[in-house]
Amino acid sequence: MNLIGENSDLNILDDILSAFTEITSNDLIPILQRIQNGYGYLPKDVVMEVSERTGIAASQIYGVATFYEQFHLKPRGKHLIRCCRGTACHVKGGPEIIDVIKKCLGLEAGETTEDMEFTFETVACLGACALAPLMVIDGNYYGMMTKQKVAEVLDSFRKPAEEIA
């Protein structure tokens, strides 16, 4: 993954676009989703290249990319922490869990740590309300969280990195 976003590896994009025939505006969101999967975010030069090759205006792509929460214009950390702020989580102490994560990592929602280890996001609802309050790290669910448990889970991700350092 190229983090600068200036000289991205366009081979990944070639593969992505080759899966589509006669690209129209209808394919824009699936294309951006695959770019994000491939590059980890939407690098500027890749987005410009998409516009060049598909004829979809860069302004439309930028408009779409900034409208949907899923898309990111900046690189994200190695571990993605997503905390639910749905109603069930809210009434069962979700805001406190979010506070603990923010304090542990020194991040606000949407930010990434300087060492590129963690990105923290909040999600409207993760749809696993019976396990509230809940967070997801790298696709794994951590349900029925307490302030203590959150800190422990975060520590378990952090330790190997510190040992290396």
Added chain:
Amino acid sequence: MTQKSSSISDFVSWQQRIKSAVDAGRSQIIVCGGTGCVALGSESVYDAFESEIKKQGLEKEVLLKGTGCHGFCEKGPVVVILPDQFFYPGVKPENVAEIFKETVIGRKAIEELLYVDPISSKKITYEYDIPFYAKQQRNIFHNNGRIDPVDVEDFIAHNGYNAFVKVLQEYSPQDVIDSVIKAGLRGRGGGGFPTGVKWDICRKASGQEKYLICNADEGDPGAFMDRSILEGTPHAIIEGMLISAFAIGACTGFIYVRAEYPLAVKNTRLALEQARDSGLLGDNILGTGFCFDIEIRQGAGAFVCGEETALIASIEGHRGMPRTRPPFPAVKGYADEPTNINNVETFANIPLIIENGHEWYSKIGTEKSKGTKVFALAGKVKNTGLVEVPMGTTLRAIVFGIGGGIENDGEFKAAQLGGPSGGCIPTQYLDTPLDYESVQEVGAIMGSGGLIVMDQNVCMVDIARYFLDFVQSESCGKCTPCRVGTRRMLDILESICGGTARMDDLAKLEELAVDVNRASLCGLGQTAPNPVLSTIKNFRDEYVEHIEKRICTAGVCLELLCYQITEKCVGCGACKKVCPVAAITGEKKEIHVLDTEKCTKCGQCYNVCKFEAVKR
């Protein structure tokens, strides 16, 4: 395993072969593989059973199956042993060997592992005796805990696609529509518009091509039934869509599903491939000349895309912004052609109506709201999970009957129904039958059926602020009443929660709520004031208390809190150390004291205390 059927008789003989190979008396180990159970470790339980079966060399005698969600998510990982229906909640891999020996082979229950009913404190052996299930009517969810979601043969063995085949053999498109109208099915996505009527409009609309969309953008915080249905029985949704496409004359369909539901996306994708390989999707389906195929589109994280015109804009590759209706999508939708949009739960009802007849279906529910409704029961209630009951079941029956009452023996304060477009139903309406009209009368909406139970520790002003914050950040910004109006409403609610509001702000809030409701472009803005209006109507005292006395009785609004150290304090000194204004004093191993004059209510002492001695 799939087999391509090129005619209806091919399909029928395939189904007969599958059914005759099923050994009804065979022992089955069912491990729930829904998101909830997976989060609680059901995958390692499944693996443990798999290796146990291998170890014992009983691969032929015992069938191990990972299914969709059983609905009792909180008690996961859930394991059911058939044919007896022994039920074990919270199973761990280390329990597997014992369950295998005693229950699968010996057909005896293991006392210590049984479910304990929170009301009677009795141990319950069989799934059908558990009050959470016994009081439900699981029509839609019937197969969810029984079939392998990604095995089309298992679905077909359970009479899957029978309704579709019946339609191909016996029905004209208008017959299908008439049946759905007579059944009285109404849209389960929130609005409650009669489904058959919507189909009829779309069928009669003129256009070059017609489209069908399944709305699985379940954005309502607190609702997760659509996720569960797609995860557990994706073929049932494909079947419902096939019948709908046949009725309205559509060739192309989309399932628009949230990206936050990875398992639902995965299972649906596999199911679509299997349906294509079986000759149930694509060109000339079962040799009848009927053509229909479905494409998955993943949402990209925008709540407003649950609104149908915004959803269409999103599929077309634009920002998900709604437009004015009319024209309705049934007349002018995707690619400006007639488009029918229904939500997942609505489609799940269709095969049931066709298979059992509209007369059967219309007997379930109330006069104007037919069938069952799935509620996502969560919050401060003992049993959380997915609950399917006939329309018109009372709130009390759900919260106290199925839900087992309030957790930690708390007091019921309200139930929030319908997400950000809904409202809070207070204690005096506990006996309200939950159907479209009655729910609206008490200030909520059916919505998609998210039901969040609240106890005395939930602040209703904070809940209103929470929902406004949600719709504010999800407002697409196209129309001013929603973009600016919800922002101003949120400002007022924040000032109430922050202790800086005056009484005339409350009047302004109510006035603004009416304006936002009347002037907004789409459903998101029009219904955004509902949580505010319903809480003001039912809990006005709480608002007044926040404003005049600067008190939050529930202990939620941080700025209005008063911190205290109770006798639980062991004198560890952690709070004293962390207090930035030196408001806490006390000797080691003695109860500490907090000076409320100095306290800045930062909450650090509360967060740091491991003994729950700091109260607020």
